[in-house]
Amino acid sequence: MGVAMWIRRTVLRVLLSLLAAVGAASWSAAGSAPLDKTAIRAKLAPCLCRVTVQNTWGIPLALANGFVLGNGRFVVTELGALARHGAARAVVRFQDGSKVATDQFGMADPVSGLAALYLKPGASSREGLTLVLTLPPLDANPMVATTDSGGSQLELAVGRLIAGPKMVELAARTDVSVLKADWTFLRILSRGVAGASGMPVLDGEGAVVGVRMDVIGRKVTAPLVVPATALRDALFSSKPELKPLAEVPEAAWAVPILRLEGQPVTASQFSQLARGLKDSMVCRQCNGKGSIVKGSLYSSYGLSSVKCGVCGGDGIVCPEDVYARMAQMAEECARVAWAPDIKARTRKGVLAEGLQRLKALAAAGPRFLRDWGRAVTADLKAADGDFPRGIVLHARVGETIEGPDGRYTLLEMARARVSAAFRPAAVTNPSAPGPSGVPAEPRERTWIVIGGVVQARIDSGKAGSPLGRGKGRPLYVLPFGWVPAPAAAASGR
Secondary structure (H helix, E strand, O other): OOHHHHHHHHHHHHHHHHHHHHOOEOOOHHHHOOOOHHHHHHHHHHHEEEEEEEOOOOOEEEEEEEEEEOOOOEEEEEHHHHOOOOOOEEEEEEOOOOEEEEOEEEEEEOOOOEEEEEOOOOOOOOOOEOEEOOOOOHHHOOEEEEEOOOOOOOOEEEEEEEEEEEHHHHHHHOOOOOOOOOOEEEEEEOOOOOOOOOOEEEOOOOOEEEEEEEEEEOOEEEEEEEEHHHHHHHHHHOOOOOEEHHHOOOOOOOOOOEOOOOOOOOHHHHHHHHHHHHHHOOOOOOOOOOEEEOOOHHHHHOOOEEEOOOOOOOOOOOOHHHHHHHHHHHHHHHHHHHOOOOOHHHHHHHHHHHHHHHHHHHOOOHHHHHHHHHHHHHHHHHHOOOOOEEEEEEEEEEEEEEEOOEEEEEEEEOOOOOEEEEOOHHHHOOOOOOOOOOOOOOOOOOEEEEEEEEEEEOOOOOOOOHHHOOOOOOEEEEEEEEEEOOHHHHOOO
């Protein structure tokens, strides 16, 4: 038997066993009874996961929720998150902290907007959830359970399942081409079901009734549920073969794309953080003026003015606690900038205030810059690869090179052994998600101050490439914005 034929038959057996497990559950009258949250939580927790989509350099492109299905060989997640330009692999992280990497999928259905990532034998020993054979009678408003948490804490939300819009009607409203399918989305009547697209919806027996998916249409995000029957049909209709993740098709439905974990800070909370940073960047002895008057008889004649012993006349210093505030500000700004669902007024206000703080940093003196560089180096050493992490860099712009998903600009930080890279389109292209407003990309060999979040160390796999130069791998920074450093302030650094 040829190798190709053996692989195809092996994949066929895997998918058939998956489908057998998928069809093991059916709806019962218990669906209307009170749900046993403890039993559901125990069954659900081992199966939930967070999916991080990466390019070939190991840079995260999107985050999504998912769950293990059937015999434990596939993870169901959102197709919209996987279909990122340059996507090459996915890292699946479970509730217990264990991780599995994969670069293959066994099903990707544009109509349902779902995909099934393949887990190699031995990668995970956990059993998956089953799908119901038929949907419950919706006229009885059956009780279901779901979760908003993809992290270590699993909180269940219970609600009533009702019918949502028909697929063809939603396609017409969202300007999606006519799809060759005829089914109806579902909805959950509950207060605690926002912001966890990709999570399963379970009945009282712990079987999957549907998969949550937030659909964007005409600037409004609708929290819907893809029925389990649609997922079953997609699994049965897909060809029994594995394909590389780079070949996933585009999803029919537009969905919010998550880039960073955590909830965005509110405008008032960020104002307090920015105010605290501003206050901490003023020398207590000279009040930012750079000099103090020695207390003596001659002081009344103005003859004893001396330099401030704390800041050396620069006005501010940068001890570790000040840089910690800077990094926190950058992280919160980046989370607001890249949050998929946030009020435009809040985003604009937070980013404007963040850029003002970057402008203040760009005018700092040489002593502050020296301490700043040391603080960045110490912080990254302490982090030991624990990313994402807020960062603020005063750096010189290097060349721009082509990456697996677009152009990257290289950066070299002053007075610190740190090199980094970021996507210039992230802050200059108004049509792209994320911050915008900077009129042009920074020019090569100019100085800038950039704030954002370190997401990973770049692994280009090419020691002779621009990203392979220097000590250690460069940091990838997801920015919220940058400002130019004045030529006078940048000179001699």
